[in-house]
Amino acid sequence: MNEDRVADIVGQWRRERPDLDPSPLLVIGRIQYLAEVLDAALRPLFAAAGLGNGEFDMLAALRREGEPYALTAGQLSERMLVTTGAVTKRVDRLIARGLVARSVSEVDARGRVVGLTPSGVTLTDRLIEEHLANEAAILGGLTDSDRKALERLLAKLTRTAGS
Template identity: 55%
Template structure:
């Protein structure tokens, strides 16, 4: 844990930028102050958010599937394609995750009424219960991780990240 905290020190990114200023003064390395910190922050957040899912014996990304099904509303069913678009991974990755979740009794597969070739993935009652339990833990964990910022700062950061995301998406 100390390694994570040490790697997260903002001065470590500033030190890298300072080194580049010294070695290549003609280059502007200041974008690293944002991008480098975002990368380190994403890694740290991922590590700190994963523990409750691991404790529930969920693999990486499994919670994303049950959460997507849960928030889709009753009957908590989506096709593999819909899950893929919602969770932002390939249908192959969805299939592997659904296999694991189905083996645990958290989801079931059924033939889609509208298209007999299609399959619907549905959250079981046990899956709904686990999703409800874990989302509460997950949100509490996120609140704890953001406690270093007040409400206005969190809103400002959310807005800035939304703007950056939109700008990057527009540039694709």
């Protein structure tokens, strides 16, 4: 599908239902299409590293925290915008791979934290370099001005759609 297909769909609706304004499809339809295209372009890097959906997100969330690269399940849930149940499943898979470990919290002996292992730090640092290069390549057709405008508009849409 190319971007003209969305415009074609809008044109069809305008013809068939002139009483409706189908113009939101020009934005929402393209965002939905792009989400699929971007997922297909970004996931292979993580799959090649043996990571399932969301597992790199967890590694990245831990790495972004800085040393000691550790968070509670609740903190991970907040940072990744997923349930604690989803966090637990991902943690278990990453423990099995030796990329994260659970330990007792230094702040609360009853609590547990999840932290990156040295292998997890190494893998995350390698993958984030490749991931950001991939994203930059995807955006390569946009000028700096285009990117800044798109960033601003997407931030605005994120605020308004989420309220």
